[in-house]
Amino acid sequence: MKATKLKILVLLLSLGSIMACNSGSKTESSTTASETPSHLQGQASVEDNESDKNILQVAIGSEAHSTLVVAVQAAQIENILVNAGPLTVFAPVNDAFAALPEGTVDNLLKPENKGDLTTILTRHAAPGSYNMEDLKREASKGRKIYMATGDYLEVVVDGEDVWVAGAKVLASIQTSNGIINVVDKVILP
Amino acid sequence: MKKVINRTSVVISVLLAMIIVGCSPNSGSNGALSSSVAERVYVAPGEQDEYYAFLSGGYSGNLTVYGLPSGRMFKEIPVFSQFPTSGYGYSEETKPMFETSHGFVPWDDAHHPDISQTNGELDGRWIFINGNNTPRIARISLSTFETEEIIEVPNSAGNHSSSFVTENTEYVVAGTRFSVPVPQRDMPIDEYKGNFKGALSFISVDPEHGHMDIKFQIIMPGFNYDLSHPGRGKSHGWMFFSTYNTEEANSLQEVNSSQNDKDFIAAINWKVIEEYVNNGGGTKMPAEYAHNVYDESTHMATSTMKKEVLTVNPIDIPGAIYFLPTPKSPHGCDVDPSGEYIIGSGKLSADLTVHSFDKMIAAIEAEKFDGDAYGIPILNYEDVLAGTVRSGGLGPLHTEFDGKGNAYTTFFISSEVVKWELGTWEVLDRQPTYYSVGHLMIPGGNSRKPFGKYVVAMNKITKDRYLPVGPEMEHSAQIYDISGDKMELLYDFPTHGEPHYAAGIPAELLAPKAKKFYKLEDNKHPYAVTTPNEVTIERKGNEVHISMATIRSHFTPDNIEGIKVGDKVYFHITNQEQDFDVPHGFAMIGQNSSELLIMPGQTKSSVWEPKKVGVWPFYCTDFCSALHQEMQGYIRVSPRNSSIALKWSLDGDELN
Numbered sequence: 001m002k003a004t005k006l007k008i009l010v011l012l013l014s015l016g017s018i019m020a021c022n023s024g025s026k027t028e029s030s031t032t033a034s035e036t037p038s039h040l041q042g043q044a045s046v047e048d049n050e051s052d053k054n055i056l057q058v059a060i061g062s063e064a065h066s067t068l069v070v071a072v073q074a075a076q077i078e079n080i081l082v083n084a085g086p087l088t089v090f091a092p093v094n095d096a097f098a099a100l101p102e103g104t105v106d107n108l109l110k111p112e113n114k115g116d117l118t119t120i121l122t123r124h125a126a127p128g129s130y131n132m133e134d135l136k137r138e139a140s141k142g143r144k145i146y147m148a149t150g151d152y153l154e155v156v157v158d159g160e161d162v163w164v165a166g167a168k169v170l171a172s173i174q175t176s177n178g179i180i181n182v183v184d185k186v187i188l189p
Numbered sequence: 190m191k192k193v194i195n196r197t198s199v200v201i202s203v204l205l206a207m208i209i210v211g212c213s214p215n216s217g218s219n220g221a222l223s224s225s226v227a228e229r230v231y232v233a234p235g236e237q238d239e240y241y242a243f244l245s246g247g248y249s250g251n252l253t254v255y256g257l258p259s260g261r262m263f264k265e266i267p268v269f270s271q272f273p274t275s276g277y278g279y280s281e282e283t284k285p286m287f288e289t290s291h292g293f294v295p296w297d298d299a300h301h302p303d304i305s306q307t308n309g310e311l312d313g314r315w316i317f318i319n320g321n322n323t324p325r326i327a328r329i330s331l332s333t334f335e336t337e338e339i340i341e342v343p344n345s346a347g348n349h350s351s352s353f354v355t356e357n358t359e360y361v362v363a364g365t366r367f368s369v370p371v372p373q374r375d376m377p378i379d380e381y382k383g384n385f386k387g388a389l390s391f392i393s394v395d396p397e398h399g400h401m402d403i404k405f406q407i408i409m410p411g412f413n414y415d416l417s418h419p420g421r422g423k424s425h426g427w428m429f430f431s432t433y434n435t436e437e438a439n440s441l442q443e444v445n446s447s448q449n450d451k452d453f454i455a456a457i458n459w460k461v462i463e464e465y466v467n468n469g470g471g472t473k474m475p476a477e478y479a480h481n482v483y484d485e486s487t488h489m490a491t492s493t494m495k496k497e498v499l500t501v502n503p504i505d506i507p508g509a510i511y512f513l514p515t516p517k518s519p520h521g522c523d524v525d526p527s528g529e530y531i532i533g534s535g536k537l538s539a540d541l542t543v544h545s546f547d548k549m550i551a552a553i554e555a556e557k558f559d560g561d562a563y564g565i566p567i568l569n570y571e572d573v574l575a576g577t578v579r580s581g582g583l584g585p586l587h588t589e590f591d592g593k594g595n596a597y598t599t600f601f602i603s604s605e606v607v608k609w610e611l612g613t614w615e616v617l618d619r620q621p622t623y624y625s626v627g628h629l630m631i632p633g634g635n636s637r638k639p640f641g642k643y644v645v646a647m648n649k650i651t652k653d654r655y656l657p658v659g660p661e662m663e664h665s666a667q668i669y670d671i672s673g674d675k676m677e678l679l680y681d682f683p684t685h686g687e688p689h690y691a692a693g694i695p696a697e698l699l700a701p702k703a704k705k706f707y708k709l710e711d712n713k714h715p716y717a718v719t720t721p722n723e724v725t726i727e728r729k730g731n732e733v734h735i736s737m738a739t740i741r742s743h744f745t746p747d748n749i750e751g752i753k754v755g756d757k758v759y760f761h762i763t764n765q766e767q768d769f770d771v772p773h774g775f776a777m778i779g780q781n782s783s784e785l786l787i788m789p790g791q792t793k794s795s796v797w798e799p800k801k802v803g804v805w806p807f808y809c810t811d812f813c814s815a816l817h818q819e820m821q822g823y824i825r826v827s828p829r830n831s832s833i834a835l836k837w838s839l840d841g842d843e844l845n
Contacts (some may be wrong), residue, residue, distance in 0.1 A: 050705045052767040084771060084814045085739040127815055129741065138839065176768035177741070 042079035247687025260682030269297030273783030284490035309637030324348030364414035385411035422528035504585035545575035589634030591641025632693030707790030716761030747822030774810025
């Protein structure tokens, strides 16, 4: 979309330059064509193959989270997931999305439902770093997890197992900017 | 998608440039808007500069990193001065960097940066810079952009004729500006003449690690050795040093050092001397000088005091050293990219003197000498002269080259850069500077391969160039486009401290290898913790060592009890992050030191000697994360005779 607009701009500018001067003109570029991402994009476009992977990069690399990644892209919240954070993301697996009533996901992915989608995704993110052990500690101290939407979610521990708002935590993954807790359910209000 | 936008935006800027450049007079005198000048220094948000420029900070003691053509400053690299911003020189690890034979010297006057070379071309491995006041040479990594090594230079004073590297960085040289008694001794000052000596030090650079070692010092006559540059190409193996005060005056030098019509450029065949010392030549002399090395894997510096230096007496090595008469107290001593021309800028002269390397060799082979000075043969001025540039300017100082047969010389008194042609000595162009320019810099401009697109003039006087900020003004710099026949002033920007020389290099040679963070697994610091589970506190008498971890957004531990008044508390803090540009800071109330700014994977330490009973907070000084304000902790300090045991915890869980 942006690229299309830029192409039109380029065409207009070329036309302008031809109209403005008919003598041979010197071309000169003051800036280098660097590999660094343009300012038109956010922090998600920073190229860095050396740092530990961030939440977004880990999610993109996880086959079990392809639906979540599509949803994140549709909601255009990539930049939030690469921010300094720290963030804890409860990341439902594809099966969790598939278990929603038929058509729910497709419906949420529609551009006009971007607001709802963003709210649902944001409900899966908590400021701070909470891996499985931290969640157990929170539960043992009777603390709830404060989510980015302002909700407080309850942590339930049974032996080695941990649930957050009814979603079972299957694994905790440390990332450069926080934690991904893989969960088996989408956490709906 | 990203690539498309990048390419598209470049196309747009090219097209914009076409419109503007193509349709306006190319005089550069009609203001920025009508001449496309603004476009040529404009680096759009998110775009990056074409060149790095490293400007010495002069009396700031440090080195600043700029982008060209934008003139934006990216970093101040602490070198010879304590730097509270990062804790350099305050942290336990970096205090040894300031050790000298005079004790802890936390400041110097940084002058002439020079980038390492291979085959006479910039290789972008290290940058060297000299400390002028307490003679030292520093080596800075161009991957971490941190100072890795400082070596003190004995028998030297006013280490000005430094720190220039030979064609393969075999040596970095350090010539003394002030001659002194060698060895130092108690003697009348007015017995200077004939008794004071000028040491020229050749410091070898280990090709793999860059470690410096003084290979030999040439104990020269008691002149002032001002600047130097290496031979290159055919003159590789020679080093050229300008001298003044060949009068050997010891007072009111501004008059007494200007009596001789000509001083000298000393031509030194270091390869001959190298062979001489490799075969056992030279005299080992007692000396005292510090060698300080920072180890990237331990994140610690160590200081070693060296006790001996190998000295060479010029008269013992015939065929190695000659004097080239050069008019009027030459300052700059610059060698063109071909290695044929040695340019001496007589700072009290209107003209530039250009010596020919080939003629010098011919005169040496013919043994045509005009006497000697302290046993060192003096060549005939006319025999070595290639030409004279009748500049029309006044007060020539320094020359750089564009690699296209042109030279650019600064004139302090007439405040201008003059472009002239090598070989014809014809002046081609001149542009004013604002004001009283010292050095100038073309990236690679003193190597075999200059990148002759821009020249930066570094001025000594600022006056009205910027909004006034009281009596003390930062110095001004101007950047000129030199890609055309005429120089064009593009932009004017303030610099930090007093930039003397600078060194520039294409961004593509450095940016891809710039380090992003330190790997925790490589951290060999004795108090490093590579996971927060390893944190510990150890008491040894009244010394307490706290190994602490930081990760967004807390310290582990963050509650500590059992510290007592009179303790000497060492905080050893390891940043657990492995993510580019996520430092954590550490500051403790009442600490008689600076903060620590700890890069990902790094360990830094500071000392706190609590004097008051109470509960005292510490916190992270870097806005590291959304929960940065929460990143803090407390230390309970009990009376000296307290029996409270050491205890440390996080979130109420004891960790010991």
